[in-house]
Every structure is written in C-alpha cells, then in structure tokens.
Amino acid sequence: MSFVESEERIALRKAVAELGAKYGNEYFLAKAKSGEKATELWEEAGKLGYLGVAVPEEYGGGGGGIGDLAAVCEELAAAGCPLLLMVVSPAICATVIARFGTEEQKSKWLPGFADGTLKMAFAITEPDAGSNSHQLKTHVRRDGDDWILKGAKTFISGIDEVDAVLVVAIQKTGPVLVVVPTNAEGFTWHQIEMDLVAPEKQFTLFFDDVRLPSDAVVGSPDQGLQQVFAGLNPERIMGASMATGSARLAISKAVTYAQQRKVWENPIGSHQGLAHPLAKIHIEIELARLMTQKAAALYDSGRDKDAGEAANMAKYAAGEAIAAAVDQAIQTHGGNGLTAEFGLASMLGMSRLSRIAPVSREMVLNFVAQNSLKLPRSY
Secondary structure, three states: OOOOOOHHHHHHHHHHHHHHHHHHHHHHHHHHHHOOOOHHHHHHHHHOOOOOOOOOHHHOOOOOOHHHHHHHHHHHHHOOOOOHHHHHHHHHHHHHHHHHOOHHHHHHHHHHHHHOOOOEEEEOOOOOOOOOHHHOOOEEEEEOOEEEEEEEEEEEEOHHHOOEEEEEEEEOOEEEEEEEEOOOOOEEEEEEOOOOOOOOOEEEEEEEEEEEOHHHEOOOHHHHHHHHHHHHHHHHHHHHHHHHHHHHHHHHHHHHHHHHOEEOOEEHHHOHHHHHHHHHHHHHHHHHHHHHHHHHHHHHOOOHHHHHHHHHHHHHHHHHHHHHHHHHHHHHHHHHHHOOOOOOHHHHHHHHHOOOOOOOHHHHHHHHHHHHOOOOOOO
C-alpha cells in the first residue's frame, strides 16, 4: 500500500475542492439556517460524476473505490460543505446494493446513485437498541410473495429529501436489508428537533405493516449480516473523511486569523501558546487522514476484517481531531470565534457529533480493546 495517493486521486481532490470553493461555507450555512437543502451543490456534484466515483462503470459510475468517494467527501467538507447524505446514500446504500443486490436491483438503483439523481437513507438505530444492534425489534415477515415490515427507527438522516430508505430489519433467520420507498403506505416519520446547524434533518421512522414487493429485500435474505458489515465500514470511513475535512477548515480559519490578528505589534500566531496547539492539532488531523486512507485501501482490496479495525480507529481519531480543531479555532479567535462572521460556533455541534455517530468513541474503544488487544469483553 502506498502512502502517497495516485495522480488520479490527487486530481480528483483538486477538482472537487474547486467545486466546493464555488459554493463555500457561506452558501452552506445560509441553506442550513434557512431550513433549505444544499440541492444545487448536490446536483452539480452528481452531474460531474463525483457522487458516483465508487459506483461500478457498467452502471454509469466511475468504477473507483470507497477511497475515492471519501476524498470527495473530505474536500467538500474542507470547503465548508459537509454533505452528510454522502456518508449514507452513495457510501452505505450504493455499496451494499453493488455488492449484494440482484442484477435487477443493481440496474434499478445504481445509475441513480452514479449521477446523484437518487438519494437513499439508511436506517439501523432504534429507540430501545442504540448501539446494541442485537436488540433490534423492527421485523419483516413473508406474506405470500410480499414482505410485511413493522417497527420503528430513530436518528435517521434526510428522510425528507430521499427517494427510499434501506432498513435493517429482523426475520426468523437473522437480519435482512429492505428497500422502502418513502411514499410506501404505512410508512410515516416525525422530525426530531435538533440544535445542529445542518441542511440534513433527523427523524424517527414508523413502519405500520408496510407491504413491500418480493424484490424489496436486497439480494439473498440470508446475507443480511454480511450486508450490514459491508455498509458499516464505508460509513466509518466516510464519517472520518467528513470530520477531517471539517477539521482542516477550522484550522485553516484559525491559522489565517493567527497570522493577521496583531496584539502588541506582533501576530498572535507568533506566540507558542497559540502556535503549538494549532501545530499539534494539524499533526492529529494528518494522522487521522492517514488512518482513513489505510482503512479505505484495505476495504477496497477486499480485506473486510482488517478494514473494520482500521475504519474504527480512523473514525475515533477523526472525531477527536475535529472536536479539538473547532475548540482551538474558537479559542484562537477569542470573542470573534462566537460571531456569525467567522462561522466557527456553528461548527460546534457537528464537531461533537463526530465523537458520537455513526459509532461512539466509547464503542470504538470497546471494539479495539476486545478485537485488537484481545481483552475480555466489557459489555
């Protein structure tokens, strides 16, 4: 594995960064604060092929891997446009369907993922289960040729702007993944009021005996557990990329301010009390980026078990880096760090979210302790 990205990946990053700069953080914040979606950015990214870089070429995609999609996500976040649905729709849902779907399902869904005209949410978390996916209660059963889905999910992103949701449900033989159109009869949702500044909203979903066709279950019903794990590693890789991109933005703002702001005739960045914390966080961001690239490389090479360890480590490192970066950026700006002009206070919620979702830092530490260090299971 090379520690230097390919020329193609570097060129992709440059092109996506230019697109992100065209819109920028002011555009993104304005959309979020007004309750609108970043539709223009999403559509242009889709038309340019950036959202579909990891979709197989035969379905209209770029034929790349999760590392390419993660690079797109990171560069948009670094430009101030962290698209949360990138973590869900093209990363989790498209990956699962591309790996496990039938030919008919691939032909139906993947072209839309490739050009961004299709958005799909992912639903696994439940009100009484949380991180304990063994306690999922949303279940699906056969009724003739159809499937009947019943249950509830919570903290599901973007239901108000997607075409369908990929639901993790339980049947007698174990978990299955079911595609549920958002206009399906018996499917309702309720928005959760959040203090996060983001275009994407959070929802609780309710499935009241939703009747679905026989092809609603992705691939074979006995592959559900494999499908879940195939989706969770890309989720962690993408979450880490979005976090490191946002961390880069926060530190960039802090560095610019530290170079320009003068107190007693000297730039405040000349003082080690500010310079050293910024340097330390820059190192932490680069370490998190490197682990994220390792996780993506392992996943793209088919080494799922190794990728699982690396993806969790990357997610942990990136969550810590973004939380520290935003905190220090605000501290560097002093009172200005809390003003709307500098756009840092609005990043606080998302920076903390990166330590909670899509998996909490505590559960990552549990995973590493048990699987990497072979310590006794603690939960």
